[in-house]
Amino acid sequence: MPITVLIVDDHPVVRTGLRAVLDGAADLVVVGEAATGEEALAMTEQVRPDVVLCDLRLGEGMDGIATTAAIRALSPAPAVLILTTYDRDAEVLGAIEAGAAGYLLKGVAPATILEAVETAARGGTYLSADLATRVVAGMRSPLPRLTDREVEVLRLLATGASNREMAKALFVTEATVKSHLVHIFTKLGVDSRARAVHVARETGLI
Amino acid sequence: MPITVLIVDDHPVVRTGLRAVLDGAADLVVVGEAATGEEALAMTEQVRPDVVLCDLRLGEGMDGIATTAAIRALSPAPAVLILTTYDRDAEVLGAIEAGAAGYLLKGVAPATILEAVETAARGGTYLSADLATRVVAGMRSPLPRLTDREVEVLRLLATGASNREMAKALFVTEATVKSHLVHIFTKLGVDSRARAVHVARETGLI
DNA sequence: GCCCAGGTCCATCAAAGGTTGGACGGCGTG
DNA sequence: CACGCCGTCCAACCTTTGATGGACCTGGGC
Known part of the structure; x- marks a missing residue:
């Protein structure tokens, strides 16, 4: 039984790219694409994917972290993998706190994305190597809470x-x-x- | 005779997406991919594409504008289409000044990208609709030249x-x-x- | 009830930041 | 080639910012 994946990104080109990458794996099947957080939420309820691959920045409306939180509040909740261009500390932590099963930089190799999706589907957590250390550092000295x-x-x-x-x-x-x-x-x-x-x-x- | 295109982007996923989009058009053929400006320059000299589709941000090394300028300095020079996520005035102007044949937001529909590539190949200039007005505005009150x-x-x-x-x-x-x-x-x-x-x-x- | 944390408020002084005005060299044009 | 313009450089002066050390009130937890 293949792992079902929902792609969430506001850029058509990136969605196409992700679909092409994921279709290259025998055990993965892309069951939908969404361009906004709201769309992602609706589609998740409908198609119940195993993994949601979600861009952190989604243009108008909900951002990736808000979307992650909303999706993780569903039951049963799919794993959410956050995909992004940048590696900002606060966002990594925010995503993890919101219940993300991992955090991927867009610059990584296609094989890494497949690996992350499979890890997430098995209930694991995947962090891009260069991010893992930063998260640990962030845990050690958490970002100051501003009022x-x-x-x-x-x-x-x-x-x-x-x-x-x-x-x-x-x-x-x-x-x-x-x-x-x-x-x-x-x-x-x-x-x-x-x-x-x-x-x-x-x-x-x- | 098909239009030959070289794809330049530091994100494998985006390259894959662009390739998929361009392969959808009968008269276009992707003749190569580059991840950096330096690579793009070298490949342009080798494969002599009609159009270079280049991300504005390229991680390490040369940025899209520098790459555009370098490619346009070759002869014969292919048309360079700049692709980007953001729509910052200075960058639009910089790209045009560097000799870009157009400026596309990544959020646009695949059909728009095809249209832009074809326009560029014919020697035309393509600007995303919402950018055109900004460029005009920029021309009217040009950004101050800083030394x-x-x-x-x-x-x-x-x-x-x-x-x-x-x-x-x-x-x-x-x-x-x-x-x-x-x-x-x-x-x-x-x-x-x-x-x-x-x-x-x-x-x-x- | 007491205390502590957070938000608001205040005055003073030293240290930055911002204003004004001017010197010097390179470069293009009349 | 002399002139002016521009980029770079600098000093003296005034304004804003930041440090310090307080004060009061509110709301929540012990």
Whole structure:
């Protein structure tokens, strides 16, 4: 009995590529394609695949992590393999937390994708080699938990807002903004707004 | 006589997808695949394709624009079609300036890709519909030309570097760095480093 | 009830960042 | 070739940011 796979990616070309790769394996059969998270969810309920191969970035609507969480909430829940171009720490952790059975970089060889799908179908977890160590590192020193307010400030910061502007936007005084900034800096281990934005981007925090 | 196409993308899956799409057309034949800009250049000289379909981002080494420029410098030069995930102004313009015969978003339908390749082979220019207007807008108010030095500063800036750090890195004084910053701010129409980084990212300048 | 954590607020001072104005060399054009 | 323009460089001055050390209030857990 072959392993059934649902492909989720917003790029037709990538879907075609994945289908071609998966069709090359005798024990795999692609049972559907979806372009959005919403579509993926609906199709999963209909066709009940063994594995969902899902891009992390899906253009409009739900992203890969939200889709993963929604799919894993179904029962019986198929394994979800996250596929992506980038290797941002926060996203890896987010995907794993959302119940993903693995995380693959798009740059990997076709054989690796097949291997990952088969591992996932057997209930295992597959992480691209270069990601495994990063995840472990991430586990050791988990990403700092920013409060909602702090994330709000961080987002404004990333748009280049000054303290004065953020204060206006958030209806607080400049002093309060500075206070939030200090907390953000401490949690991110930096000492300037510019660097805070940089690490926030790097870790996928924003 | 069929149109010959060389596929350039650092992701095996995407290459497979493109090959599948192009093989669907009777008058197209894929004569090779390359994973890097260097490889693409070498293969272009060997197999002399009519059209080179090239991803804008190629991981290590030359990027799509550099590769386009290098390929267009050959003679006879094949048409180069740029394929990408994103639609950043600066990159569109850069690609066109480098001699690209068009610019395609990866999200488009397979039929659109075929159409673009055929247009390119006939010597025409193809731009994804939503890009055309942006290019025109870009022409009307061209992106400011930053000098090499300014771009260098901007890149450091984006990593969150302080003036002092940039000065050390560039072997100039802090005052000089500030001077470059002023010019960058003026050209980008902003008044702070944070906002400069923001618009630089938005416009694909970095 | 008590305490602690998070959000808000504040003042002060040192250290960055940003503004202004100017010097020097290369390069193209009149 | 002289002129101006541009890129690079620099210094002095003023503004914003970041560090420090507090204060109050709210809500949740012991």
